[in-house]
Amino acid sequence: MASVHEEIFLEEKEKSEGDFKTFFRLWAYIKKYKMLLALTFITLAIATVIELALPYLIRYGIDNVINVQYFFDLDYEGNFVQDDTGNYSLKKIDNNYFMVDRQTQEMIQVNESEYAHYFDDAIKRIRVFSITFIFVLVAQLFMNYGQVYYANVVGQKVIYNIRKDLFKHILKIEYKYFEKNPPGKVTTRVVNDTQNLSDFFSDVVTSLLKDIAIITGVVILMMLLDLQLSLYTIIMFPVIIIAVIIFRKFDRRAYDKVRTRVSALNSYLAENLSGSSVTKLFNQEERKKNEFNYMSNNLYKANVEQMYVFAIFRPLMNLLNYLTLSLVLWFGSQLLTDGQTTFGTIYAFTAYIDMFFRPLFDIAEKYDIMQNAFASAGKIFKIFDQKQEELGKGLYTTIEKGKVEFENVKFSYDGNNEILKGVSFKIEPNERVAIVGETGSGKTTIIKLISGLYKYQEGRILIDDKELYDYDLNMLRKKIAVVPQDVFLFSGTILENMRLFNKSISEEEVRKVSKFVYAEEIISKLPKAYNTIITERGSTLSSGERQLIALTRAVLFDSKIIILDEATANIDVETEFLIQKALNKISQRATIISIAHRLSTVKNSNRIIVVHKGLVVEEGTHSELLNKKGIYYDLYRLQFENI
Structure with missing residues (x-):
């Protein structure tokens, strides 16, 4: 069975265009919609800034709103005076107010009316913080909606134009192309491959840009929050980068193979459905069944190969995520004990690590879609590269006699x-x-x-x-x-x-x-x-x-x-x-x-x-x-x- 339609699989060995060249060819279609692109990137930028700011905002709330303490010291007359570096802290215990001595933990009951306004002030600050936080979340909702909407509009317009231009080009390709390429293969390019590009625009473009921005922003913000803790965290970054590079290489190869074999199977089906009467008349059902099983098995193997790559990548990212989180908790707890960091900072770090790895988890899926789209785009542009027939000099436009x-x-x-x-x-x-x-x-x-x-x-x-x-x-x-x-x-x-x-x-x-x-x-x-x-x-x-x-x-x-x-x-x-x-x-x-x-x-x-x-x-x-x-x-x- 190894010889059945083997020539179709020769396409797998053809050298495909690089991703950058393919993207620049797509860019020729994308750049026509500059206003929509601008709106996409503006909403994307705002949504990304808000998302990056949320852990920082929560860290501020923990350290400066929720976990705030009022410190006092004694003046010359023996009265309590607010002083952030003092020896006493104000606490409310069982609806009574106490000054707690830092050194001896001695509690001194104080007049409620004299210090209650400090706690009222804390409640007000929490209320303002909560309202502000809700406002930020609503703003994020609208910005996320905007980026998805505008990106999809651009994507659908681009796909419409590519599909229209592709069919227009196909109509003008030299006749010999159609004698060498079965209809099923061409149909796959016009229908399936353009749909793959549509998925790329709707699911990947803005998400990928946002993911890159978030990863970059997370690294910068962690550095600003706590340089020492950031250095401990960055130990894992080289391992993460190497894992992503290796995944990219194998995933692209696997997806190219999948798309080629889908095309081959479509071509085989189109041909044999058209010739079904011949199959029946000459009792060829068994042979055709074996041929289909052979080609279907080739597609199955390609899909399994791609799944192997995906199955290894995601658990590996999970492992690296937990290892990085463990490093933060280990070194962060030591720094917290020594008074070199705050609980809010450690929370922000754990949130940023989750935010850092989330795009990497999604990258497995999004990169699959992207590679699928780029493989499809490469095959589409190969049709665009086919020479169009020469339509003559156009000096004459009609036949008068028929000689x-x-x-x-x-x-x-x-x-x-x-x-x-x-x-x-x-x-x-x-x-x-x-x-x-x-x-x-x-x-x-x-x-x-x-x-x-x-x-x-x-x-x-x-x-x-x-x-x-x-x-x-x-x-x-x-x-x-x-x-x-x-x-x-x-x-x-x-x-x-x-x-x-x-x-x-x-x-x-x-x-x-x-x-x-x-x-x-x-x-x-x-x-x-x-x-x-x-x-x-x-x-x-x-x-x-x-x-x-x-x-x-x-x-x-x-x-x-x-x-x-x-x-x-x-x-x-x-x-x-x-x-x-x-x-x-x-x-x-x-x-x-x-x-x-x-x-x-x-x-x-x-x-x-x-x-x-x-x-x-x-x-x-x-x-x-x-x-x-x-x-x-x-x-x-x-x-x-x-x-």
């Missing part, structure tokens, strides 16, 4: 193996021409070059005697209709698919063209005729019905060149007869090029071009080519001898 000419055209998909080795032919306006040849001769490649999906390396392709790349290819394609063997139809009604959801084209006009190409004979038999709902890709319609819808669409948009790529290969005789009748009529107003393996379908062509090993080897009518007894004759004889 097509190849002059010694050479083309290779990979730059090494030439598919076309010097193809030359000419198709006149309104001529009905068939291109035939064995598989791999270059027939379909010719069609892709006419439509400008690939760029040829040598020679010239002329449309109405003008170089193909002198046209605006977007406008050119409006006059070139390709009817493939498997016609793609969108979810909607038959009417909407015929006019490609262009409501400026009336239903009456659609019906008129449908009659012209004999499509109405079949469509009228459907339950709701033109208003029949079809599912994605038109799976509820037969191949012939889809072909007739595509032909109607080509005529409706006044295509001057209509290309049929094996269009009649899988349809019934009745529908094929209708299509041949329609082509005879369409050829009076458009050039028709048919690619065919079934040579019986090209007999009515004005001319047949035979392609063999990348070269045009024969041209002529059906009877002329049979009389030559060359390659066409051999192909025709092989087909009909096998009937």
